[in-house]
Amino acid sequence: MKLTYILRRLLYSAAAFGTSVIITFFLLHLMPGDYITQYLEQIYAIAPPEVVQMYNQAYGLDRPLTEQFFTYFSGVFHGDWGYSLSYSRPVLEVISEKLFWTLVILLPATFLSIIVGIVIGAYSGWKRGSKVDLALLNGMIFLRAIPSYWLALMILLIFSYYLGIFPLGGYVSLSALDTGIDPIDVLNHAALPIFTLFLFSVTGIYYLMRNSILMTVGEDYIVTARAKGLDELTILRKHAMKNAMLPMVTSVALQCAGMITGSIFVETIFSWPGLGMLTFEALKIRDLPLLQGILLMDTLIVIIANIAADLIYPLIDPRVEVGEDVRK
Amino acid sequence: MSGNNLSFYLSFGVVLIYAAFALFAPIIAPFDPFMISGAPLASPDATHLLGTNDLAQDIFSRLIWGTRATLFLGIVGALISVTLGTVIGIVSGYYGGMVDEIIMRFLDVVMTIPFFPLLLVLTIFFRPGIYTSAVLMGILGSIQGVRIIRSQVLSLAVADFVVATKALGARGSYIMARHILPGILPLVGVKFVFSAQHFMLIGIGLGFLGMGDPGVVDWGQMINRASQNGGVILGLWWWLFPPGLAVTFLSLALAWFGYACEDRINPRIQMMRV
Numbered sequence A: 001m002k003l004t005y006i007l008r009r010l011l012y013s014a015a016a017f018g019t020s021v022i023i024t025f026f027l028l029h030l031m032p033g034d035y036i037t038q039y040l041e042q043i044y045a046i047a048p049p050e051v052v053q054m055y056n057q058a059y060g061l062d063r064p065l066t067e068q069f070f071t072y073f074s075g076v077f078h079g080d081w082g083y084s085l086s087y088s089r090p091v092l093e094v095i096s097e098k099l100f101w102t103l104v105i106l107l108p109a110t111f112l113s114i115i116v117g118i119v120i121g122a123y124s125g126w127k128r129g130s131k132v133d134l135a136l137l138n139g140m141i142f143l144r145a146i147p148s149y150w151l152a153l154m155i156l157l158i159f160s161y162y163l164g165i166f167p168l169g170g171y172v173s174l175s176a177l178d179t180g181i182d183p184i185d186v187l188n189h190a191a192l193p194i195f196t197l198f199l200f201s202v203t204g205i206y207y208l209m210r211n212s213i214l215m216t217v218g219e220d221y222i223v224t225a226r227a228k229g230l231d232e233l234t235i236l237r238k239h240a241m242k243n244a245m246l247p248m249v250t251s252v253a254l255q256c257a258g259m260i261t262g263s264i265f266v267e268t269i270f271s272w273p274g275l276g277m278l279t280f281e282a283l284k285i286r287d288l289p290l291l292q293g294i295l296l297m298d299t300l301i302v303i304i305a306n307i308a309a310d311l312i313y314p315l316i317d318p319r320v321e322v323g324e325d326v327r328k
Numbered sequence B: 001m002s003g004n005n006l007s008f009y010l011s012f013g014v015v016l017i018y019a020a021f022a023l024f025a026p027i028i029a030p031f032d033p034f035m036i037s038g039a040p041l042a043s044p045d046a047t048h049l050l051g052t053n054d055l056a057q058d059i060f061s062r063l064i065w066g067t068r069a070t071l072f073l074g075i076v077g078a079l080i081s082v083t084l085g086t087v088i089g090i091v092s093g094y095y096g097g098m099v100d101e102i103i104m105r106f107l108d109v110v111m112t113i114p115f116f117p118l119l120l121v122l123t124i125f126f127r128p129g130i131y132t133s134a135v136l137m138g139i140l141g142s143i144q145g146v147r148i149i150r151s152q153v154l155s156l157a158v159a160d161f162v163v164a165t166k167a168l169g170a171r172g173s174y175i176m177a178r179h180i181l182p183g184i185l186p187l188v189g190v191k192f193v194f195s196a197q198h199f200m201l202i203g204i205g206l207g208f209l210g211m212g213d214p215g216v217v218d219w220g221q222m223i224n225r226a227s228q229n230g231g232v233i234l235g236l237w238w239w240l241f242p243p244g245l246a247v248t249f250l251s252l253a254l255a256w257f258g259y260a261c262e263d264r265i266n267p268r269i270q271m272m273r274v
Helices: A002-029 A035-044 A049-058 A065-077 A091-126 A131-145 A148-162 A183-217 A220-227 A232-244 A246-269 A275-284 A288-316 B002-023 B059-095 B097-111 B115-126 B130-157 B160-167 B172-208 B219-228 B237-265 B267-273
Strands: none
Touching: A002 A065, A002 A288, A002 B097, A002 B115, A035 A049, A091 A131, A091 A183, A091 A232, A091 A246, A091 A275, A091 A288, A131 A183, A131 B237, A148 A183, A148 A246, A148 B172, A148 B219, A148 B237, A183 A232, A183 A246, A220 A232, A232 A246, A246 A275, A246 A288, A246 B115, A275 A288, A275 B115, A288 B115, B002 B059, B002 B237, B059 B097, B059 B130, B059 B172, B059 B219, B059 B237, B097 B130, B115 B130, B115 B172, B130 B172, B160 B172, B172 B219, B172 B237, B219 B237
């Protein structure tokens, strides 16, 4: 059971990754019109045929399609993800550099939203129907309906433009040129992007946790705990929350794709030099090899998050062995 | 219960007002949205209710015309995704077995690829355009709907009245259309409202990232222009705020409308939420 499940999971992951490799390959090669000509015309306004030919030769675009496909396909698994047109560097190198900065804001935002979402979600569900619960619930519905890009712009305007508490963008001050990168300075720049991403993802976690608690409220073991004379807080912490936490693990992994979307907007608006802003730049100048690599990396992040959730699950619920389908 | 009714009609009213703006845009808007209508970057006054942008286009007129693209993206995207999701979900849930297995395993694989980056890549491939965006969002967005519909159909497919109809010799297509579909229609309706809200936000997000239709006015491109070309730095709130507030209010109205519909079809959800 255990082994077959893990194998099946790996098979899906490989299939998903393979599918994105195929999609990205066709993106570059079946694009209507001559891509290199379009790219050069857009950047330099002219595209002399001999230059186009040199580019095509350098990128191997003049080879037969099947040969290109197998070169690309095997290259991806050997760490060769192509060559960025705008950066003139290997795609994987550019992406790994930017991935670090994305994680700098993504990880704290995710942890914060998980902790806060679980705590207020549990409280809200436990006190269902109370004034606090209704206020929290409506507040979260409100927050969820605000588009992430608008939320980010407003936060930037209020805290950086009008109040001037935080910098307008970037990841370090200009003084870093003389003194080197100062972690406190980076934190100062990261605060608003982290806060925005946190607001963006906390609503989903709050919802799930609240629902999850509502499901456990009527269970027999809660009634038993109450009959034993335990105080409410202990019942919530030791009995209700422990069980309500279980469905959260899978859901948090599913939220991962949403966080990637959020980071594209948040990083673009705060000029944070991560994978999200790289996506925006690659879109703007139509750097397709780079865009290919970004999609592959995004898929890889989701795959890793899912596998991690599968492995964590048995740790917090000893009843479940790795491989049981917990979503049933 | 009356509070629920109130939010139902109120939110629906707001959506209708937006729809009216979209429908009567040529009558309401004083200028052509692409026309040079005076001095660039003018402050709001009697002729230009919300001033002009850096290309001297009337912002108020663009805001009104932008309602069209926004509603179009939301509604057409939702129509496609809900239709696809419902049809595939019903077929998959009703027949079960091999058909179901193949469809679900296929979706498992596709679901792992993150929706929005994939949408961006496909938009570039097919060239940014309002029809392209709506269709792509609809197709990619239907995946989640398939699972929800399918799980509902699974229980319906073994219900006594379905089994009895089958015993009478009714064809599968007849049972699915006349007996299964009506049972899940309310759910489909709610899904439609939430999808419309979702796709509207994504469509505007595309415009914001420069993946909008260059021949169409949409709020995303307006926000993008305002924030990239000096709206923020110069503090021109009448340039940046109107499209952002317009989309936020519409999104809120649709969300409330969705929740109100959900409460109507399923009183249990209301109990759970309150």
